[in-house]
Structure formats: C-alpha cells, structure tokens
Amino acid sequence: MSAPSGAIRADASEPNGPKPRHMFSRRNIFLYGTLILVALYYLLPLYVMIVTSLKGMPEIRLGNIFSPPLEITFEPWVKAWSTACTGLNCDGLSRGFWNSVRITVPSVILSIAIASVNGYALANWRFKGADTFFIILIVGAFIPYQVMIYPIVIILREIGLYGSLSGLVIVHSIFGMPILTLLFRNYFTSMPEELFRAARVDGAGFWGIYLRIMVPMSLPIFVVAVILQVTGIWNDFLFGVVYTRPDTYPMTVQLNNIVNSVQGVKEYNVNMAATILTGLVPLVIYFISGRLFVRGIAAGAVKG
Amino acid sequence: MSKSERPIRLFRNLNAKVASIPMILTALVVFVGGTAWTVLYSFTNSKLLPRLNFVGLDQYHRLWATPRWLISIENLLIYGVISLVFSLVIGFILAALLDQKIRFEDTFRTIFLYPFALSFIVTGLVWQWLLNPDFGIQGVIRGLGWTSFNFDPLYNSSIVIYGISIAALWQGTGLIMCLMLAGLRGIDEDIWKAARVDGIPMWKTYLFIIIPMMRPVFITTLVIIASGIVKVYDLVVAQTSGGPGIASEVPAKYVYDYMFFAQNLGQGFAASTMMLLSVMIVIVPWAYLEFGGRKRV
Amino acid sequence: MAEIENPSVSIQNLSLNYGAVSVLQTLNLDIADGEFIVLLGPSGCGKSTLLNCIAGLLDISKGRIFIKGKNVTWEEPKDRGIGMVFQSYALYPQMTVEKNLSFGLRVAGLARGEIAKRIARAAEILQIEPLLQRKPSALSGGQRQRVAIGRALVRDVDVFLFDEPLSNLDAKLRSELRVEIKLLHRRLQNTMIYVTHDQIEAMTLADRIAVMKGGVIQQLDAPQTIYNRPVNRFVAGFLGSPAMNFVEGRLEKRGDGWFFVAEDLNIPLGTYQFDGQPEAGPAVFGIRPEHVSLNSGTGWPFSTAANVEVVEPMGSDTLVWLKLAEQKFSVRVTSERTPKNDEAVTVGFDPMRASLFNAETGSRI
C-alpha cells in the first residue's frame, strides 16, 4: 500500500490512534458521580438496617443511626431468629421461616405452572374467547386485594380449603396469575411460531409441545417468574395473615408480630435484624440472578 | 377414519381449553364473580356478615360524605401522580445512565434493584425509622449542628404523603429501571449512530427519538406502576398507619378498615366498588386496545 | 390446467379468511405424484398460507384438501402424511440433531430400532452423520437447513412441504443447497411443494411453477413455458432478472399484418404467435433483455437505433439501459461487447420471442 500523498503527510502531533479519553472527563465525573450518589441513596437504608442490627440498645439510644457500631453484637440477630416473643411464642422468626418456605415453594411452582400454561395456550392455541378471559385477567391485576378478600374467604370455605396451606397456595396462584400470564404470553408470542408448527407436524400435541419444546426454551422468563413470585409470595403479608392459622404463619407475619409486639421500648436492633432476616431470601435470589432477570424482562415483559 | 365433516367447534383445541380451565375459573369465578358479589353487597347494609338487606345507594352517599374517604382519594391522586412521574423519570434516567456502557453496570443495577426484593412492610419500617425526627435523618443532621433543620415528613400532616412516596420510590424504581433498561437495549443501534451522525446531542436523542420509540415499554411500565398505585396499602400501614391523624389514609386502607375494623362490610364494599369503577374506566379500554383484536404481536 | 389422474395432493375450492381479510379465494390445485411444484409469488401473496393449509396448520374457511386420495381437510397435521421444512429451520434449539430428527418418531411411539434405522438413512442421505450429537446452535446455516430437511425425511411421508427453505442463507450456500434439494427429489421421487419468492430457485427446481398473486394462482405451468409465454403482464414482469422490458403502445392492423406502435416505433408482429384473435387497441409489448441484441447487424425482423444511457456491468454480463419510445429499455450483452455511455447503438430482436399484453387486463394477447 502506498504512502499517503504529501498534502496529508503525517505529523507527530496530529491525532493518531484512539481518541484520548480522560478517566476524569466531565462526562465520567457526571456519570459516575450521579450513579454513585444514587447508589448511596439506595444503599443507605440497608446500611442503617445492618448497622443498627449490630448495635446494642444503649448505643442506639445514643442517637446517631448512621454511625457504625462501637461494639458489634450479634445478640439482636440471635434474638430475632430464635427468641423474640409474640404473645407466648418465643421462638422468633425461625418458625416463620420454615412456614414461609412451605408456603412459597408450592405456591411458586403452582402459580408458574398455571401461568405458563395459560400464556402458552394464549400465545399458540388461540381459541375463541381466550382473549376475553385474558383481558379479564389483566384487569384483575388492578383490583385491590381488599376487594377480593371476602369473596375468596367464601370460595375457600365452600371448597373446604380455608385455613389450609393448599388454600393459601391457591390464593397466591390466583393473584399471581394476571402478571405472570401476561409475561408468559408475551414471551411465547415472541418465540418463532414456526417452531410450534414444526412440532405440530411432528405430531406433538398440546402438552407435548409445551413440555418438550416450549419449557426447555424458556429459561429466562421462568427465571423472571420465579424471582417475581418468590419475592411476591415471600413478602406477602395480607394473605398470609388472613388465610392461615398461627402455626402456619409465614415469616412476614411473624416479623410484623415481633415488630409490633412492643415490650417497653422498641428494640430497634432486633427489629432491624428481623427485617433483614425476612428479606434475606428474596435478596439473595436477586443478587444471584440479577443479570438473568434483566434479560428475561427484555424477552418477556417489554414486548407488549 | 376420514374426517370429512367439519368437527364440532367446542372440541377443537380441546386440550388448550382444558388447560385454560384454571385461568377461566379465575377470571370468571374469582375476578368477575368476586367483583359482582362485591358490587351487589355494596347496596346492602351488611355489617359483620354479608346480608342481602338492600339499602340502595345509602352506602355511597355516606362514603362521599366522609372526610376520610375524600382525603384518601386526594392522597391517592397525589401519591399516584408522584409515583408515576418520578418512577418513570428516575427509572428512565437511571436506565439511561446504566446504558452508557459503564463499568460495574451489574453492581449498580443490583444496588438499584435490591429494594424491590423487600416487602412494603420492610420498606415501610426502614423508612419510618430513617424519617423518625428523633433518631433519623433530621436527628442526625441536627446533631451535626444544624439545629433548625426540619425534615419530618411522617409527622407532618401536610407532607406525610410525600414521605410515603419517598419510600415507595425507593422500593419501586429499581424494577422500572430494569424494564426501561431492557427497552433501551431493544433499540436499534443504528438509531443511535444515525443520531450521532446527524449531530444530535445525547439528551435530545433520548427526548425526541428514543423515548417516543419506547412506547410499548412505557405502557408495560405504566400498567405495573398503576396497578401498584391503586393497591397501595401495606406501605402506609407499616409507615404511618394512616397518620398523623388521617392525613395519609388511602382508599385501600379505607376499604380494609371499614370492612374489618368497623365491621361495616357494606361501606367497605361501596368504597371498593368505587375503586374498581375508576380502575375499569381507565383499564378496560386500554386492555381491549392492547390485547384484544386479532393481531398477533 | 390439465386433469391429473390420482393426484398426490388435490386442493378443491380452498378459501381462507383471516377475519374479514380473504387471503385465498376458491383455489384449486392438483399435484401429480412425485411432482415438484413451486409456489412462487411476491411477499404476502398467500404462499405460506396455502402451504400451511395443506399441512393442516391453519383452519381453512371453505373447500377440501385431499392427500393421496384421502380427505384430510380436518385431520391433524401429523396424520396427513406430510413433512415440512421451515424458513427459519425451526429446529428445537435444546435438542441435539439426533433428538431433533427423532422427536416426531418418539412422539409417535415408534420402536427404537426403527427410529435408529430411519435416522441413519436420513443422515446418510443428507450427509449429516458427523453432526448428530451437536446442538443446532453449533451448526452452520446450511447444516441446519439439512437437519430441517432431515426432520421431514425421517417421517417417511409422501408429501414434502418447503416454506422458503433457503431464503435465510447466503447466495453461495443457496445455490449449493438448491442442487442438493434437486438431487434429493430425484432420489426420493416424493411429491414436493416448495414455496419461494426467488425465481431462480423456482426455475431450477420446479417441474411446474404456480405463480401466485393476491391469493390467486396466476399461472401453473412448466418453468420454460412460464418464462417464455407468461399468461399476463404480472407473471411476465415477476419472472426474469433483469426484468422483462415493457413498452406501452397500441396494437394496430396495417394492411394484412399486425403492428405494435409506440411513438415512432413500429414493430411488425409477423412472427408473433397470438393467443387468439387479436384486436386493435392499447397494448403492452414485452421482451426480455437477453432476447434483444445490440449492434448485431440488421438480420433481425425488427431493429432500431438508440442511445445508451447507463451501463451496468454485472460480472458475467452487462446490462445496457437505453430509451425506446421514450420508455426505459434494457439489453443484456456479454461483457466483451460493452458499449459506452451515450454511445449510439442499434437494437434488434425477433418479435417471436416477445409477449404482448392487453393494456387494461394485462392478459396475454
């Protein structure tokens, strides 16, 4: 290749190679500055929670909620987990934890199973009237839960499931259905229809296609659904308190009991420890699968 | 066997229909049935137990004459506008910042998103604590020497609803950011390049080109935010229990209180019917446009 | 259309509507056993729709479909004895090639031995034996396409349906696989229905081509017939690249002979084979660029002078654009004898190779 002609002969000082980028350019300072500030704002409550939960009550009374603990104590954590009292029950959150697990696992599985089949039926097997049900479902997403509490008590009573774990699982599945169905429907709609057709030509039926073709291809959206449901169900208070009995109270109800069973002064450190403990499961799930979450959202939720 | 006759309609796609029974039941029995039931009983004077003792529009007359209901509606409007506007704006700005090919994107995103993993109960507790005038932000800043500093939104009737909104935004913007980020990632790279070649500054590109292109994302987001707004309850209960006084009451809490605390189901049903009605007016036409019709998205 | 004895696929009065939109209108099509039929047409003309109707993937609105003499109008796709290959391949991404091939057979509950045998045979025919344990994501476009064909192959069916199976591939691969499909057909002797909007594919593969437009079959004939004697202006314009030249003018009788007249152009139609009794009136004269010759003397039944406007070298040939009767006109010449821009040339052709269309209806005269 020839050398460039004279008019543009190289000059050492001329721009050459990558454009120099300053680490502290105005843009970067603004960008990272904003992000860090906002991140601090988001982290502040978590910081306060953790710090407070590690302090003793005397230290808390001294005042500054932002100051790090002078003396770290895990007492509040132990208390929140295993000895805090509600009425006569002094086993802290530990019992609620297992109840929550026992409620969350089947609820998540059932609600996702139902919603994914719904979404699949809506996306690929559009039968007459399906849209109407779907619209009802979506509108249902907006109904305040309070409106439904009473009718559901009646329905559950009529089918004899009131107060049982299965009853609560059904309630969670019902209220998870609108958003999840929307999510799955959008996702399955965005999958190539030819795949579905190929499977039909191959002779697979409704369930065959669902189980063997659709489900294995839907990891991202299942991740999103699992995250949403685990958070939603784990954090649920209203249904947990209305549709269960004390020996099956989930952790949030236990949390509420501990926090509101004030004995003398509020034990802020125990409350904070209990709060963190309660939020731990969904938090861990988020920290682990944040990236998949965004990808799944992109795949399912955004394409209306 | 050769099926030369057109088979009966009902049995085509039978499996799909069978599989949809949970959805159909939920839609019809729970959502439609439950709603109808609620509306029906809103015309009765049911107290602790539902009874079909019709009193016409009495419950509605009383509802609209109750100062607490009016305050609740007003609060819901303020809260709704704040949540909508700020969730969208903050969510979008954060998403746009994260979309600048920055380092540690994962870390930042996780930080913004983690509050969403926490329940409203937890959120409410934490913020109640942070906004407590004695221990919280106000106390700390006063402790630093600025003794006239005043920041006690939860204890000031006129701004308490804003205090609640702060917590709500903290909890909810992360998800909105995620949705927006997903939407931004879906924008054709070429659009950005075209805008750069055209010499359009970044903010103008966002404002005039990208945002209009993200209409579907905004709609999904709107649905999610809006459905959350109508239902806001736990947060208020955990943060202020409606106080000070009744300054931070919201309709959902009114429904709950009157149905259960006051043991006046009829009143609660009337209030919830009003909530439903307003939701329907907005949602039904939209849902029909968005999901009805024959189009396959 | 000639009657076909014992057609392999027979479509009778097929109509299909999407809501209020009618996509196919009382369509009839008989396909002989072992025939390779190509459905050709512009995008949106209903080719895929027709294919999906045959496959049973769409519920038809009216009419009947027979495959191998059996009325399958309301059968499930799997019971129709068809195999289908899709444009996007539609391989199951989470299964290996082998699983992809065997999926339908496993669903049908075939014996393991039989499945293995069929897969072995298909893999051998398509030369994908080394790929059997790979996932589709680890295959090249051409390999994927072959697996997709294999999936239809193992089903051991009478009728193969292809929906633009090559359009996602690059030009080179496309031409290679074209030959492979042709050889496959020769070897299997199945009935094949092949949808494409690529005319080269249609021309090279088809026994007969059905050119469709707006849900209606315009012409169903052997490729050369369609190319040389298109029944209407749409078919004429749709086939051939570079496209046929059209000159608008009038058909006139002068003395004994018919002439095509446009401005100063007077083309004697002595050698032209009319489709019936011609009538004077507005008409369109069409002739393909390769049937026109440049500067090759006056030995042609018709020749005239023109000025070159643009020269488009296309590698092997060159397309020369000029104006005839003020209308754009292209001539295809081999690269050696390329004129320059603005050069004056003589244009000559034999009207025998031309096609005349009614200016209003567009049908062949």
Added chain:
Amino acid sequence: MAEIENPSVSIQNLSLNYGAVSVLQTLNLDIADGEFIVLLGPSGCGKSTLLNCIAGLLDISKGRIFIKGKNVTWEEPKDRGIGMVFQSYALYPQMTVEKNLSFGLRVAGLARGEIAKRIARAAEILQIEPLLQRKPSALSGGQRQRVAIGRALVRDVDVFLFDEPLSNLDAKLRSELRVEIKLLHRRLQNTMIYVTHDQIEAMTLADRIAVMKGGVIQQLDAPQTIYNRPVNRFVAGFLGSPAMNFVEGRLEKRGDGWFFVAEDLNIPLGTYQFDGQPEAGPAVFGIRPEHVSLNSGTGWPFSTAANVEVVEPMGSDTLVWLKLAEQKFSVRVTSERTPKNDEAVTVGFDPMRASLFNAETGSRI
C-alpha cells in the same frame, strides 16, 4: 494500487480491536474524490466496522483517518463531513419524513429558509415530495430507503457512507434502487463508500471494489479486473454467480509449455498470462461457468468430453453440471442449446480466461 492525489478519504494503518479480538489490522485505503468504492466481503469480515470507523462511530485502536485532507481521527461524527445510510434505515419512527430530514439541521441551528431549501432539493432528487408529511411506518421499504438517503443528502456532505442499504429489500426493489443510487452518484459526484455482501450490487455500482476477508482488504480494483483477474482464490470464489469452477491439480512444465494436470486432464496454459515466473507444484485451476462452452466444436485451445449430471434451468440461461477430473464443474449455456441429463457433451474453453492459484497460499499464479 495507484497513488491517489488529494484523496477524499484516506485511511492510514487503521487497526481496531474489540477487547482481545482484532477486527481490522493495519488497514490502508485511499479513496479519490467522487469515487464510488464498494466494500465487499462475507458476513463478519469487518465491513461495517470499517465504515463505522470512518464515520467516527467507533473508537479506533491505531492509525489515522483523513477526510478531505483533514485529520478527523478524533472528530465527532457530525464534524467529519459525512452522511450515513443504514441497513435498517434507522429512521426516527415518530417523526414525519420532513422532520426526519430536518432534525439534524434544526439541531445544528441552520436557518429555516436554508433547511427548507435543502429538504426541497433532496426531496426533489429522491422524488419523495409527496411523502414528506408521512411517518416512516406509512412508507414502503423502498421509500424508507430513499428517506434514509435523503437524511444523508440534506447534510450536504462530501462523503456518503452506505451500510448495506438495500439488503432489507426484495430483489426487484433492490435492482431498481441500485440504478437510482448509481444515477444519484452520477448526479452528485460525491465520494461514496458502500458496504454490501451482494456482489451484483458491488459489480454494478462500484468504480473500485475492495474485497475484504477477516479484516484485511484482499483486492482493491475496478470491478472487471476483480472479476477477471482475481488476486486469490477467495476473491475468485466470492465473486460471480454461478460461482467459478475450481479444479485441483498440479502445475507442470512439459517441454516448453506449462500444463495444468489433474487426473486425466491436461490443460495447456499457452494462452494464460502468468503473474510472474510460474513454478511447478500443486495448483488450483479456476474458470467461470460462462467462459466454458458446450458442444461448440473443437476450435478451443482446450476441450474434453464429459457427462451431464444435473441441468438447472435458470430462466434466461441454464446451468449444466458435470464432472471434470472427478470434480464438480458447471457450465452456463443459453437456454436454447440445453443438453439432457446424462447426455455426453464436449466441454471447451480458452485458458486465457482462467485463473490459476497456488494450492497452498491461494494467491494467483
């Protein structure tokens, strides 16, 4: 490559890495004023990357870029005096065509009158006046493409960059717009850099074609040169459809003359123009299907007998496949003289039209 005085665009020692992956390697390219350069190459070879570097949309790793003699290596895209047209059009969907065209100008703060004038001019050139008030969604593919070009046009720039502007369009539209772009170039006389992987586009549009592979320009020459004298086997195979035939064998010296030998084939290379001093050894003989003739007597420097395997009619021509030295070989014949399957034919060609490549390096001998 000839030196170019005052190149319009000059790229010097350009390198670009994505992290550890090197996409472009010390690439040099000088483009004359008003020249129409086409970057041609298979998918992923770095064409778009190069174009984006020129536009300033990618930060380069090394090297310099000059446009109109000005070092623009670090300039913003808008300040480089370039206009760009994208494959996906990248129109702003919510703005009318007019807004799309004027948005950049308004942002730049141009006077209203000036903006109106430029839009009017562009609209007139591209004949999109009636569309100015429509939104892109209400336009056909071809119209969108024209608007996209218009957006570059109104910027009144020296250099136009096109990134596969036609590849989203159907074949017919593609060939129409091809001519339009050609006319546009002739009218504007701008420098144009045009990326495509469609060789017909490259051949018809380019003043010079840069054939790329793996981030390296393989050959930069006029289309006919590239077509007729490809510098290596890659270029030879990449251009031309149907593709060039390759026969693998050996280059041998017998007495005075050089011969290409493969199995029973002995091709005398008397008329072949060697690129330098040939050496005996493994070689590949390439010849294009249209440079081979079938059953046309023995007047050719070389001819041999063969059996037809497949006949592919392609409309205007027919491709005949046979085997030469046990290797696939295609011949393009005009439709009239089409042989049958299995017919015995004689194949003749002039080695002058052939290309010989080193079997190892692939470079032209």
Added chain:
Amino acid sequence: TDLEVTHWWTSGGEAAAVAELAKAFDATGNHWVDGAIAGSGGTARPIMISRITGGDPMGATQFNHGRQAEELVQAGLMRDLTDVATKGKWTEVVRPKSLLDSCTIDGKIYCVPVNIHSWQWLWLSNAAFEKAGVPVPKNWNEYVAAAPALEKAGIVPLAVGGQAWQSSGAFDVLLAAVGGTDTFLKVYKDKDAKFAAGPEVAKVFKAADDARKMAKNTNVQDWNQATNMVITGKAGGQIMGDWAQGEFQVAGKTAGKDYTCLPGLGLNEVIATGGDAFYFPLLKDADKSKAQEVLAETLLDPKTQVAFNLKKGSLPVRGDVDLNAANDCMKKGLAILAKGAVMPWTDQLLSQDSQKQKEDLFSEFFAKPEMTLEEAQKRFADIIATAD
C-alpha cells in the same frame, strides 16, 4: 387436647398475663396453643372473624365484650355456654352483672368475661413533675395548668400515641370525666345528637383541645410506647386504660412512688365496665368442644382470675377473690368497684362502625391543630346522629 386461642395481647404486661391463663389451662391436661396476633384489636379482629366465617375456627378467641361478636352469635357460629355458666353459677359470681349481660343474647350466654377494663385513668410520672418543679396534680384541671411548666422542662405534657383508638378513647374518658356520667350516657347510650352538639359537650371539646395541645409532640404510635414515655419521664402523663398498669409493673415501677394514677382523671371516679371476654366458636370436634368447656371454667377460676389480672393490671370479674397482692392503683379501682360506681363503656354502647367513625374523627382532631372545636363537635354530633 390442643386448643388454639387467639388474642391480641402481645405487649409485655399482656403477654405475661396470658401466660397465666395458658399455665392454668395446661394444668388441666390440655394444651393452650397460643395464637397471638400483634397490633391492636383492629388488626386482629378481622383475622379472627375471617377464620370463623371461613370455616376454620380457632378453639377460643378474645373479643372486647360488647357488640363486636354480636353478628357471629346471631349467625350461629358461636358456642352457647349457658350450660357451663349454670354449672359454674356465673350469674352469681360475676360482678358487676352488666358484664355477663353483655355476653347474653336471647337469654343464652356466649362468652366468658375475664377482666374488667376501665379506660378512665390518668397516669402521671412523678419524676417528670419533679423535674418541672411542680407538684404532681390531683386532677385533670391541675394537670392542664401544669402543662406549660412541663413543656418548659422539655417534657411532653401528655402522651397520646398515633393509633386512632387512643385519641378516640382519650376523648371518651374526657367526656365521662369532664362531662360526667350522665353526659356520657346521654351521648353514647341515648345517642342524642342534639345534646352532643350542645354546650355540655362543647365543654368536653374544650378539654379535648387542651389535651390536643399538650400532646402535640408525642411522636409515637403504640400506646405502650406512649406509656413508656411516662415511665421514663419523657412525658408528664397519659390518659390510658388500666392495662397501662401492667407496663409500669413490668418496668419495675411502684405505684404512688414512681407514678401516680388518677381514676376518672380525678374528676369523676367511676369505673367503666368494659373488658375482654373469650368467645368459643362452634366446633365439630367433640374433644375440642370438651376442652372449650374446660377452658371456659378455667378462665373464671378464682386463682386464674387473680393471677391473670395482677399481671394484666385489670380488675377481676368476680368479687369473691383475694386481691391482697394488688398494688395501689388496683386497689383504688377495686374500691370504686365496691362502691358500685360503674358505668358501661363504648364497646357495649356503640357498634364498631360508629366507633371507627369516631376514631377517624378524633385521630384527625388530635393530629390537626387547625381543626376548630366547632367543626369537630359538629362532626361528632353527626356521627352520634347516625350511630347505632
């Protein structure tokens, strides 16, 4: 047999008291499964009612006796305890008689009263007044007069928690104390709206306004946090029911020395006979039904009564028990009770609906200084007009 008992006694003193009940019940060979629901009765009641109407009833549940469970009884969901009552001669031992009347519907007894709660107490922190340099007041009026001094000393004069029932209750106490028993009954029993809008009640609103001003810096939600302010001397006093006593006890404070209690705010020494009662939902399981009877008996057992009420700080429902262990304040209450100075409380007089409306009004009134007395009284009269 396991019997689940739901209640909302979760604060320190309350929980200790419940433990006594559980201990006594467990001693009968059964097992008390504790179903405490934190929060107040307002949170817990809906859950209890849902469970009873939802067909998953607990073995026994706390309600305030009065009208809260009326409809449940009418719907036939509650167990008739008449037989147990007859056997235990409840009509003879329970005192005052009105307690059992509240449990009686159509001549049948449906609940077991366990304690007498009176709202009308003013709890004062001796330390706070000492710090402010004023003597501990003897009645409400002195207290109001002392408020500025307290404020100057950085002490909140009156602690009123944010929960709505606290402000509403405080008003009722003022109504009974400042207005007098007759005024109280005229408003709540006769539901005389005209009277409620009249000057007698206006006086009470004036007092409520004082209370509002004194309470404006409270900043706590729960009643026991407010009590805690008194215990720690951060607040001068609190208007709260006798259950506050339990908190003082748990904190190890001595009545008379550390704190002072003024029944009827020192103005009108009457005890309202509100209180808690246990109801027994109708169960299908025969064993459990049996256990219900045992529990009902246990609850009224004199020993249980003493143990429970000492911890709870409330008064036992039977007169024949030995309460020597009782402290100062409790004894004051017992003395009033013995005098027969009793009156019914709002739980017995008003429906929950009216109570809730009242709560809404007073919680707004206490939180909103700009709400005028006239407006408040007018709204109050409106509520009384439609009350049932």
